[in-house]
Each structure stands twice: as C-alpha cells, then as structure tokens.
Amino acid sequence: MVKIRIYELAKELNIPSKELVDKAKSLGMDVKSHMSVVTETESNKIKQNFVKKANDSKSVSNKKAVNKTPNDELNKNHQAQNKNKGSQDSKAKIKISVKSIRKPNTSPQNNKKNRDNNLKKNFKNNHTSDNKNNSFNKTHKTFDAKAQADSIKRRQNKELYEKTFENSSNPQKELDKKRAVKQKNIHEAAKKIVDNTNNKTKIKLSNTDRSNDRENVNSSKYRQPVNNSHKEFTKPDLKKENQAGEFWKKSSNKKKNTQSEPTFNKRAGHKNHKQKIKTKTKVAVTVRKERPLPDILQYTEGMNAQDLGKILHREPTEIVKKLFMLGVMTNQNQSLDDDTIEILATDYGVDAQKIVPEDIGDLDKYFELSDDDKKNLKKRPPVVTIMGHVDHGKTTLLDRLRHTHVTEGEAGGITQHIGAYQVDINGRLITFLDTPGHEAFTEMRARGADVTDLIVLVVAADDGVMPQTIEAINHAKAAKVPVIVAVNKIDKPGANPNHVMEQLSEYELIPEDWGGNTIFVNISAKTGQNVDEVLEMINLQADILELQADPNRKAVGTVIEAKLDKGRGPVATLLVQQGTLHVGDPLVVGNTFGRVRSMTNDRGRRVKSATPSTPVEITGLNTVPDSADKFVVFDDEKTSRQVGEERAKRAELNDRQKAHHVTIDNLFDSMSEGELKEVAVIIKADVQGTVEALRQSLEKIEVKGVRVNVIHSAVGAINESDVSLAAAGNAIIIGFNVRPTSQAQQEADSESVDIRLHNVIYNAIEEIESAMKGMLEPVYQEKVTGNLTVREIFKVSKLGTIAGSFVDQGFIQKDSGVRLIRNGVVIYEGKLSSLKHYKDDVKEVKAGNECGLMIENYNDIKVEDQIEAFIMEEVSAE
Numbered sequence: 001m002v003k004i005r006i007y008e009l010a011k012e013l014n015i016p017s018k019e020l021v022d023k024a025k026s027l028g029m030d031v032k033s034h035m036s037v038v039t040e041t042e043s044n045k046i047k048q049n050f051v052k053k054a055n056d057s058k059s060v061s062n063k064k065a066v067n068k069t070p071n072d073e074l075n076k077n078h079q080a081q082n083k084n085k086g087s088q089d090s091k092a093k094i095k096i097s098v099k100s101i102r103k104p105n106t107s108p109q110n111n112k113k114n115r116d117n118n119l120k121k122n123f124k125n126n127h128t129s130d131n132k133n134n135s136f137n138k139t140h141k142t143f144d145a146k147a148q149a150d151s152i153k154r155r156q157n158k159e160l161y162e163k164t165f166e167n168s169s170n171p172q173k174e175l176d177k178k179r180a181v182k183q184k185n186i187h188e189a190a191k192k193i194v195d196n197t198n199n200k201t202k203i204k205l206s207n208t209d210r211s212n213d214r215e216n217v218n219s220s221k222y223r224q225p226v227n228n229s230h231k232e233f234t235k236p237d238l239k240k241e242n243q244a245g246e247f248w249k250k251s252s253n254k255k256k257n258t259q260s261e262p263t264f265n266k267r268a269g270h271k272n273h274k275q276k277i278k279t280k281t282k283v284a285v286t287v288r289k290e291r292p293l294p295d296i297l298q299y300t301e302g303m304n305a306q307d308l309g310k311i312l313h314r315e316p317t318e319i320v321k322k323l324f325m326l327g328v329m330t331n332q333n334q335s336l337d338d339d340t341i342e343i344l345a346t347d348y349g350v351d352a353q354k355i356v357p358e359d360i361g362d363l364d365k366y367f368e369l370s371d372d373d374k375k376n377l378k379k380r381p382p383v384v385t386i387m388g389h390v391d392h393g394k395t396t397l398l399d400r401l402r403h404t405h406v407t408e409g410e411a412g413g414i415t416q417h418i419g420a421y422q423v424d425i426n427g428r429l430i431t432f433l434d435t436p437g438h439e440a441f442t443e444m445r446a447r448g449a450d451v452t453d454l455i456v457l458v459v460a461a462d463d464g465v466m467p468q469t470i471e472a473i474n475h476a477k478a479a480k481v482p483v484i485v486a487v488n489k490i491d492k493p494g495a496n497p498n499h500v501m502e503q504l505s506e507y508e509l510i511p512e513d514w515g516g517n518t519i520f521v522n523i524s525a526k527t528g529q530n531v532d533e534v535l536e537m538i539n540l541q542a543d544i545l546e547l548q549a550d551p552n553r554k555a556v557g558t559v560i561e562a563k564l565d566k567g568r569g570p571v572a573t574l575l576v577q578q579g580t581l582h583v584g585d586p587l588v589v590g591n592t593f594g595r596v597r598s599m600t601n602d603r604g605r606r607v608k609s610a611t612p613s614t615p616v617e618i619t620g621l622n623t624v625p626d627s628a629d630k631f632v633v634f635d636d637e638k639t640s641r642q643v644g645e646e647r648a649k650r651a652e653l654n655d656r657q658k659a660h661h662v663t664i665d666n667l668f669d670s671m672s673e674g675e676l677k678e679v680a681v682i683i684k685a686d687v688q689g690t691v692e693a694l695r696q697s698l699e700k701i702e703v704k705g706v707r708v709n710v711i712h713s714a715v716g717a718i719n720e721s722d723v724s725l726a727a728a729g730n731a732i733i734i735g736f737n738v739r740p741t742s743q744a745q746q747e748a749d750s751e752s753v754d755i756r757l758h759n760v761i762y763n764a765i766e767e768i769e770s771a772m773k774g775m776l777e778p779v780y781q782e783k784v785t786g787n788l789t790v791r792e793i794f795k796v797s798k799l800g801t802i803a804g805s806f807v808d809q810g811f812i813q814k815d816s817g818v819r820l821i822r823n824g825v826v827i828y829e830g831k832l833s834s835l836k837h838y839k840d841d842v843k844e845v846k847a848g849n850e851c852g853l854m855i856e857n858y859n860d861i862k863v864e865d866q867i868e869a870f871i872m873e874e875v876s877a878e
C-alpha cells in the first residue's frame with residue numbers, strides 16, 4: 001500500500017502542511033503532523049476535497065470573468081497582490097536580513113509598521129471581497145493561512161532582527177565608547193603635537209605619541225562618517241571600504257600640512273605617520289622663536305653670514321637680507337670683511353668686537369716678561385762662551401775651570417758632559433757653554449738663540465791675534481755681546497801680552513788701562529794662573545750687565561744640545577733662562593713636546609728643579625729636538641701636546657720652503673720692505689790690500705737710507721765659518737780671487753747664503769751698487785718723441801674726429817701719450833685711440849709721413865693744431 005506523507009501531499013496541492021493536517025484531521029484521519037503518513041485512499045479523499053474547493057472557486061471566477069465586475073477586478077488585483085506579496089515576502093526575508101545589516105536606521109518599528117499596514121490592507125481587501133464573494137472568502141481563508149504563516153515568519157525574523165540588534169547593541173555601545181576614547185586620544189595627540197611644535201623642543205615623537213598615533217590611525221575606522229551605525233557588523237563591502245580608504249587617504253594627504261588626520265587604513269596610516277613627523281619637523285623650523293641678540297658681537301676675521309647668524313641667534317638668510325638692505329651683496333658662505341661685520345652689528349644695535357685668535361704655536365711670546373715677572377726678578381748667573389783661535393787654549397781653560405771648580409770637593413763626583421756646566425766662584429755660579437769656538441756660538445745665533453751673556457776671547461800671548469781671533473771678534477760684535485780677553489799662555493817664554501793688546505786695539509778691543517772698556521786678564525790655562533781672576537771679571541761684568549731672571553714663573557729656555565740615547569730615549573740639555581723647571585713639568589721643546597721625566601745636572605746628579613741659567617739634562621720628550629730650540633713649560637699636558645703638534649705641523653711646512661736669505665737678487669726687495677737698513681757684507685780676498693780696498697769702496701756706496709756694513713773681512717778662502725756668519729748675520733759674501741771650500745759651498749747652498757766671486761774690484765763694487773740702486777722704486781720721466789701738425793679733419797659719426805696729421809719731427813707710436821696744443825696752449829692731454837697710415841693700423845709713424853689719428857675721448861681737434869707725442873721712460877735711481 002502506497003503511503004504518502006502530509007508535507008508531500010501539501011506540496012503537491014500547493015497548500016501549507018498545517019492546513020493539510022487540519023483538513024485531514026477534520027476528515028477523521030489520524031494525522032498529527034506534516035510528517036504523518038496517509039494512505040492512498042486518504043490522500044485521494046483529501047485531494048478530492050481540495051479539488052472540489054478549487055473547482056468551486058474556479059466556477060465562480062469563470063462566471064465573474066464573463067460579467068467583469070469591479071469585484072472581479074478587485075479579486076484579480078487581490079490575487080496579483082497576493083502573488084506579488086508572496087514573492088515580496090520571500091524577498092522580504094532576505095531583505096530583512098540585508099536591511100538589518102545594511103540599513104539599520106530603518107528601525108524595527110518602521111518595519112513592523114509597514115508590515116502591519118500591509119496586513120491591514122490585506123485584511124481590508126479580503127474583508128471587502130468576503131462581503132462580495134463567498135468563494136473568494138474561501139480563497140481568502142487560504143491566503144489568510146498563508147498570511148499567518150508569513151506573519152509568523154516575519155515575527156521570527158523580527159525577533160531574530162531584534163535579537164541581533166539587541167546583541168549588537170552592546171558591542172555597538174562598546175564601539176561608541178572606544179570611539180569616544182580614540183577621539184579623545186586623537187585630540188590629545190594633536191594637542192601634544194601642537195604643544196611640541198610651539199615649544200620647539202621636540203621634533204621627534206615620543207613613544208607615547210607614536211603609540212597614540214598608531215591607535216589613532218587604527219581608530220580612524222571608527223571615525224568613518226557613516227550614518228549607518230551597524231555597518232561594522234555587515235559583511236564588509238570591500239569596494240566601498242576601499243573607496244572610503246582612498247577618500248580618507250586623500251583627505252589625509254590634503255591635511256598633511258596642517259594637523260594629522262588619522263587615516264583610514266593602517267598602511268596609509270603608517271605612511272602618514274612618517275609624513276607627520278616630517279611635517280612636524282618642518283613646522284618646528286619655520287616657527288622658530290627668535291632668541292635675544294647678544295650684547296656684543298664677538299667676531300673673528302673672515303666670518304660669514306652663517307657664523308654671524310649663530311652668534312646673533314638669527315637665521316643666515318636674515319643676515320644675508322639685512323646685508324642686502326645695507327648694500328652688501330653676499331651669500332651665506334662668503335667671508336665678510338671687518339667693516340661689513342661692524343656695520344651689520346650697528347644695524348642690529350649691538351657692539352662689535354673683533355677677536356684675534358691667539359697664535360698658540362708662537363713660543364717667543366712666553367719669553368717676554370710680564371709686569372708681575374719683572375717684580376720677581378732676581379740676579380742670575382751669567383752664561384759664558386769661550387772663543388779663540390785654534391790651539392790658543394780654549395779647551396785647556398774650560399778643563400781647568402771644570403776640574404778646579406766643578407769636581408773639586410766632590411769626592412767621586414763624575415763630571416758629565418752635557419754641553420754646559422756651572423762653576424762656583426766665591427758662592428756665585430757661572431754657566432759655561434761647553435762647546436768652545438765661534439762656530440757653535442754662531443750656529444746658535446743663526447737659529448735665533450742668543451743665550452750667551454759674555455764671551456771670553458782666548459788669545460795665546462805667544463801667537464797673537466790670528467784669523468779666527470778676528471772672526472770671533474766679529475761674531476761677538478755681531479751678537480753685541482761683551483768680550484773679556486784672556487791672554488793665555490803667559491807662562492810661555494815668548495809670551496807678549498802687550499803685543500796682543502796692541503793688536504786687539506785695532507779691533508776696538510781697548511784695555512781699560514789704555515782708556516778703553518775691555519777687560520784683559522793675563523792667564524795660564526795650563527798652570528791655572530789668574531784663572532780665578534777671569535771668573536771674578538766675569539762676575540764683575542755680569543753685575544754691570546745686571547743679569548736677572550724671575551725664578552717663580554714657569555720655565556722657559558733653550559736647548560744646548562740633544563741626542564737620542566739608546567736606553568733613555570730622547571735626551572736634551574736645556575738651559576733654563578726664566579722660571580724654574582721641575583720634574584713632571586709638561587713642556588714643548590722646539591717642535592716636540594713631553595713631560596720632564598727625569599732631570600740631571602752637570603755633575604750627573606738627579607735634581608728635582610732647575611733655576612735660571614742652570615743647564616740640566618732631561619728625558620721625557622717625544623722626539624729629539626734640535627740645539628738652539630726653545631722650550632716652554634705649560635700648565636697641562638693637553639696644551640703642550642696641542643702646541644707641540646701645531647709647531648710640528650708648521651715646521652713641516654717651513655721645511656718645504658727655502659730659507660730666505662739676502663742675496664744680490666733680492667737685496668732691494670729686502671731693503672724696500674724695511675727689513676734692511678744696512679747691507680751686511682763679508683769680504684774675503686787673496687791679499688789684505690784688496691780686502692781693504694774693497695771694504696773702503698763698498699762702505700762709500702751711497703744709496704738713500706741704506707749703507708753697506710762689512711761685518712767681516714779677511715784674507716783666505718771662504719770657509720764654513722764665513723758662511724755660518726753670513727747666515728747668522730744675513731750677509732752677502734764677496735770673494736775676490738778666492739774660492740769657497742767645498743764644505744763652505746755645501747753649507748752656503750743649504751743655508752742659501754749668496755757668495756759672489758770676482759776678480760775685478762770695480763765689478764764687485766758695481767754689482768753691490770747696482771743691486772742696491774737698480775731695484776729702487778722705478779722713476780718715470782716723460783720723453784717727447786715727436787711733433788705733428790693737424791692738416792685735415794674727418795668727422796665720422798660713429799667714430800668721432802680723425803685728425804689727418806703730418807709728423808714734423810721724431811715719431812709717434814700707437815701707445816704714445818699726446819698733447820693737443822692750440823696757439824701755444826695745451827688744450828688736451830690724453831692717449832691715442834687709433835693710429836693709421838693710410839688705411840692700415842700701424843704701431844709707429846716716423847717724421848715726414850702722414851697719419852690719421854684719433855685721440856681717446858676727445859674730438860675737438862682743429863686744422864693747424866699741434867700734437868706733441870711723448871712716452872714715459874723709466875730712469876734708474878741716482
């Protein structure tokens with residue numbers, strides 16, 4: 001037996017299952033639900049029952065169709081309506097859900113209202129048709145049931161809708177809350193940015209700001225201008241969202257230069273975040289608050305607008321603008337002269353003060369005594385150098401002094417050669433430089449170290465004045481150092497001290513006994529006779545010289561000698577000239593620096609300090625200095641390092657430049673620069689007669705303001721001593737019938753000493769004279785070269801007046817000066833602008849020729865005018 005389920009049958013009959021269940025129950029069938037089964041018979045019974053109903057209604061509708069009544073129309077409409085309604089309902093199901101998602105503003109109440117209206121309408125229509133037509137009533141019942149089902153569905157949907165929105169109302173509220181918080185954060189962040197900008201202090205964002213910003217950026221989606229507050233709960237409409245993102249991106253970009261507007265999407269937000277930082281940086285620069293001007297504009301030479309801007313607390317552009325307004329066209333990097341800076345300062349209403357940077361590399365300034373130093377001056381031992389001719393007994397005398405007064409009384413004391421030593425005579429110290437002879441002395445002088453206070457000139461009584469004696473005298477004179485003459489070897493049988501006195505008188509060393517002021521002591525270095533008297537005389541002379549120094553200040557002095565010791569490193573003998581040198585003192589020595597690590601005196605004893613005129617050997621320098629280098633003690637090692645390095649740098653530069661000495665070629669340059677008021681000359685000749693003749697001739701040369709000073713003249717070859725003297729005294733060596741020794745030539749080359757060799761006296765004299773005169777400022781003299789007569793005038797509108805002239809006398813040149821003379825009166829003086837012979841440009845037109853000439857910037861030339869042509873000629877100084 002075929003059985004059929006209620007819902008299948010309902011489907012077949014196109015009626016709701018429930019209606020069918022009810023019907024089946026009314027027909028007495030055992031049916032409980034739509035899942036209940038009915039037999040085929042029962043099924044047919046139900047079908048028949050429904051078909052009958054349907055036929056009934058069909059017959060009614062057919063009848064109505066024949067007599068088309070308004071009710072039919074209405075029914076038709078009703079059916080159509082219902083049909084539509086059905087489809088609308090099904091759509092409504094979707095619509096509700098969609099609407100609930102997309103258009104939450106369409107409130108449930110509104111929906112309910114609409115649906116109720118529809119229902120009412122349906123009821124109204126149905127009610128009307130019920131009154132009119134019973135069959136319709138039956139149909140209505142069907143529709144009524146359907147409407148009920150729809151109603152239930154709608155209710156369910158409504159509940160679902162409400163439930164959904166009820167549930168969603170909480171997150172919505174939370175979102176609203178969050179949104180409010182984010183909004184607040186944005187405002188705070190914005191406020192911070194503004195504050196930061198105003199304060200100028202903070203360009204970069206703090207972490208907090210950044211995190212806030214990030215949040216703000218994220219929160220931007222909560223700030224969408226969407227009226228539909230439920231949008232977040234729908235399936236995102238990506239297209240729209242992207243559009244919105246683009247919108248916000250754009251709008252954010254637009255607002256980039258104002259304040260940051262959180263962007264829609266995160267990436268854009270991140271990008272914008274960076275832009276925000278940039279924007280803030282930019283803003284911070286532009287709204288920089290001006291700092292007050294300083295009271296004084298302290299500037300150094302060559303400052304530019306940028307440097308001045310920093311000092312004045314102004315933008316360099318402002319400085320440039322201001323200078324422009326003051327009539328100075330410049331840029332930010334261009335150096336400004338002192339006057340411009342002063343004017344600028346005045347314009348700003350501040351005082352200008354130029355600061356001359358201190359030359360840290362200059363050691364000489366530390367040798368100058370301040371007023372304080374002068375208050376502390378105390379007597380100091382004299383520094384003595386022994387000079388004299390070979391074998392006259394210099395070394396013997398030094399040894400005698402050393403052993404008599406140095407090692408004496410110091411059992412086991414080892415005399416150490418450190419280049420200088422001190423002797424004690426009656427409680428007074430005398431410092432002797434240990435290298436005898438004038439070479440070392442001159443070498444020191446040549447290097448700018450005048451450490452010697454006194455010279456002891458040793459002359460052997462049996463030998464008399466010899467060439468090196470004279471050299472020594474000249475060196476002493478050049479150094480302006482007083483001389484004490486020690487006439488030595490008086491113990492020798494052939495000794496003749498008086499003869500020595502006589503000889504020396506010729507060199508302006510006249511004994512006191514003879515009315516002069518030179519101290520003479522007759523001694524025997526070998527026996528020690530009168531050696532102490534020499535020492536006493538030295539002290540006497542020192543008293544006359546009033547040798548003083550300030551022992552309280554920081555030490556300065558000179559290197560006597562220096563070497564590299566294998567075990568101790570650089571070792572230098574220093575002569576303290578001012579102040580007191582202590583172990584541990586940071587110092588600069590020449591072009592090196594260091595700290596006094598150890599200090600030893602001339603007797604090999606360790607000492608902790610050294611007072612003025614004391615020679616000490618020190619260790620602790622970085623490199624070996626040169627003899628005659630100066631040393632200066634500084635406050636700290638940092639400064640000494642700085643100065644030492646600066647000096648080393650300069651020395652390197654100087655090495656590259658050749659030492660400048662006076663030569664015949666640069667003689668006049670030196671004279672006109674004011675370096676020279678006298679030309680120092682050394683004369684060496686083959687015979688004494690020539691030496692004298694040259695000396696006298698040279699000394700007679702008369703050139704305004706300058707004279708020749710023969711600092712040394714002697715017979716013999718030009719030797720190293722001559723060269724070193726010339727180097728020290730900036731002298732020119734003139735050799736007559738003599739040649740320099742190879743060593744002297746080498747030294748002259750290295751020291752750039754000019755040696756001039758002659759064999760005709762006149763030539764030697766003329767060379768010096770012309771060198772002195774020839775480089776004088778050139779004097780120009782006018783020389784008239786020709787006379788012309790103007791014979792014709794050609795006036796050319798674009799050029800001016802061309803004077804057709806005849807050269808009566810001499811010549812006229814293109815670069816000649818011309819005078820236009822009319823009736824014996826000079827009308828105009830100027831230059832030619834063109835000179836032609838016929839149509840050709842020429843350089844010169846001679847007498848007897850015609851020419852066409854034009855005078856520069858002058859056209860008032862008339863026929864019969866005379867033209868005088870002249871040139872300026874250089875004439876040599878008288």
Ligand SMILES: Nc1nc2c(ncn2[C@@H]2O[C@H](COP(=O)(O)OP(=O)(O)OP(=O)(O)O)[C@@H](O)[C@H]2O)c(=O)[nH]1
Nearest residue numbers: 389390391392393394395396488489524525526527
């Ligand atoms: N009789 C005598 N001989 C002396 C005296 N002084 C030096 N002599 C001797 O003269 C010689 C030369 O003496 P030095 O002291 O070497 O002379 P110097 O001037 O130092 O010589 P150089 O170093 O060559 O320049 C030596 O043999 C000495 O012994 C003296 O007073 N009397």
